[in-house]
Amino acid sequence: MLTGGHPNSLGRTVEVVDLILADRRRLDELYACYASEDAVVRMRVSNAFKRIWREQPAWVVPYIDRFITEVAQIDQDSARWTAAQLFGELDAYLTDGQRTQAKTILKHNFAATNDWIVLNNSMQTLGAWAQQDGELRDWLRPHLERLSADSRKSVARKAARLLDRLT
Secondary structure: OOOOOOOOOOOOHHHHHHHHHHOHHHHHHHHHHHHOOOHHHHHHHHHHHHHHHHHOHHHHHHHHHHHHHOHHHOOOHHHHHHHHHHHHHOHHHOOHHHHHHHHHHHHHHHHHOOOHHHHHHHHHHHHHHHOOOHHHHHHHHHHHHHHOOOOOHHHHHHHHHHHHHHO
């Protein structure tokens, strides 16, 4: 159901989400699609998971470790930005160990990609955590300073806003 159509479209993603919301047991089927060779399918899986955790966050909690160890390692920007969003939006469900691992992943995002959505979502989550974490705040500041001069307005604005909050 997640194959075909225009690569930038959602295809039948919303229909898949509706099926899973009606039958939670199908969530494993969705997660298994991250193993697809088709990058469009993996992007749609990410979108579906985002929609599901916003409706039923507790359903996604058992997958947090897998997002840390498997999804965040997928060499695809949509998987990276989904992981960054998930870590931030499900922060209350993360253990200290999971949060530490997530910080490492998001820090890596700054070096691994130049994708504006990955950068914005990683900054958002790290910026929120840095308000309570002095070590992370010290690490993040120079990256935000660099990104506040980025040629892409959304990246530069987000970095500048976060830098103001942290100063």
